[in-house]
Amino acid sequence: MKKDIIFDAFVVRNDHQGFRSGVEAWGLDQLPEGDVIVKVLYSGVNYKDGLASTPEGKIVKRYPFIPGIDLAGTVVESTHPSYKPGDQVLCTGYEVGVTHEGGYSQYARLKGEWLLPLPEGLTHKEAMGIGTAGFTAALSVASLLRNGINPKDGPVLVTGATGGVGSFAISILSKLGFNVIASTGKASTQGEWLKSIGASSVVTREEAAAESKGVLSSEQWAAVIDPVGGTQLSSLLKRVKYDGAIALSGLTGGGQFEATVYPFILRGVKLLGIDSVFCRMETRQEIWAKLADEWKPESALRLGIHVHTLNELPDILAGILRGEAAGRSIISL
Ligand SMILES: NC(=O)c1ccc[n+]([C@@H]2O[C@H](COP(=O)([O-])OP(=O)(O)OC[C@H]3O[C@@H](n4cnc5c(N)ncnc54)[C@H](OP(=O)(O)O)[C@@H]3O)[C@@H](O)[C@H]2O)c1
Structure with a gap:
């Protein structure tokens, strides 16, 4: 994979110019450590992402930062034994999007132990619809x-x-x-x-x-x-x-x-x-397998998902903090 690749990311900054956010061009060398690079196809918008998008949310401790606690995509590079380029994966929890740059980015570098293979029975879009x-x-x-x-x-x-x-x-x-x-x-x-x-x-x-x-x-x-x-x-x-x-x-x-x-x-x-962030990997696998099969929430996936772009994030994040959500917004990268 080319090392000098430049991609779009939604970045929050908080410095002498004040707090601000927007889409920026980033490089892989700006992403944190990890043993797997994922080309992100979809991310989701959660209440916690709303909190990460404002200083009052008090959950992001380091700036500049890329929020996005959910992501699904394709592995493009890996030194982790469980993953190879071309694998389809999803990631939720483990403080991704809170202490580790998250899913509002066309590329993410993550720890392989945080990833799950995308379960058969779910597309990337459906997995992030669920999120x-x-x-x-x-x-x-x-x-x-x-x-x-x-x-x-x-x-x-x-x-x-x-x-x-x-x-x-x-x-x-x-x-x-x-x-x-x-x-x-x-x-x-x-x-x-x-x-x-x-x-x-x-x-x-x-x-x-x-x-x-x-x-x-x-x-x-x-x-x-x-x-x-x-x-x-x-x-x-x-x-x-x-x-x-x-x-x-x-x-x-x-x-x-x-x-x-x-x-x-x-x-x-x-x-x-109920905690989704650090729940055990066996529990994650078991629950995602159900979500892809006998528990698949077809009605909410069919009638409750709104797809947006990175540029639309500021409005969506502000709306979720005002309690205006109806269903789930997802971001197509
Ligand atoms: N424990 C975990 O691992 C975990 C995981 C995911 C989410 N969460 C937490 O679960 C909560 C919901 O997350 P979400 O992603 O579903 O958020 P969301 O999509 O923004 O939904 C929150 C809903 O809560 C209701 N609400 C908003 N403000 C309210 C208020 N002041 N009083 C009463 N109800 C209010 C609204 O529904 P109505 O208008 O229909 O009442 C709103 O749509 C958040 O606090 C989030 O941090 C925790």
């Missing part, structure tokens, strides 16, 4: 199933329903036969779309997390997939059915909540933490 958000949704579903939640136990509430994690959770759960209730701040504009990807009914955020005085409320949901967190979690915990669970993955609604012990000790409710 970290869809993978996190699938981890959440897997955690609920491992904890004994079945479709016959009753409805499952999904919060932040129009977002990446939420929309893919709806698509997967409905495919597995669950009765899915979508909680959203956009019920009036996106309610029909949420039903088209698999929700059986749609409620507003306020309805889902209505305040109640007691330490417990009437039992409503067998489980909750919650990428929103924040104060509403206190109300959700009071409404989960006996032996139910909440799979908690995010904080778009805030990082703090108050709770009592009662849902846990009187109803056996489980609060399940």
Whole structure:
């Protein structure tokens, strides 16, 4: 491979001229260390990418920097024993796009141990349509199933329903036969779309997390997939059915909540933490294999993916931070 190749990358800078971002021409020698070079075909846009695009996000510690926590593409050079030029791969997590230059670039240099072969049954575009958000949704579903939640136990509430994690959770759960209730701040504009990807009914955020005085409320949901967190979690915990669970993955609604012990000790409710960044490689392989096959979220992939270019990133990243996402945006490199 030619060493002097020049390519496009979306770069954030923070120096004496202030904070700014835009598409720049970079060379391979500007990329960090790694044993595999990938020609990136698609990347995805996640809430964390929004945070990486502004100094207030406080997650990027080194500038100039290329964000993009997801990428899929073709290996063009490798000294890693598992990969050779021509292999099709994807990468999510491991702090790529946070501490290591990420996917908003036509080339990325990565550690081979972070990569997964693109599963048969998924194109690069579909893999990035799913991305970290869809993978996190699938981890959440897997955690609920491992904890004994079945479709016959009753409805499952999904919060932040129009977002990446939420929309893919709806698509997967409905495919597995669950009765899915979508909680959203956009019920009036996106309610029909949420039903088209698999929700059986749609409620507003306020309805889902209505305040109640007691330490417990009437039992409503067998489980909750919650990428929103924040104060509403206190109300959700009071409404989960006996032996139910909440799979908690995010904080778009805030990082703090108050709770009592009662849902846990009187109803056996489980609060399940979900992490996609450092989850074990065997888990990644298992979950991506399902996403390419019996859990493939066809409805969300068909109806919820918007393809953009690198130049459009500033608007999309600003929109995701304002909570405007409906489905997933992906970047074609
Ligand atoms: N644990 C992990 O490994 C992991 C992996 C991926 C993502 N996450 C986290 O999960 C969260 C969601 O990620 P995402 O990629 O799905 O983001 P996203 O596409 O931006 O979706 C977030 C959704 O949350 C809802 N929302 C936004 N602001 C809100 C607020 N103030 N109060 C209540 N709801 C609000 C909105 O949905 P509605 O309008 O429909 O309510 C929005 O579409 C983020 O916090 C992200 O960092 C964690």
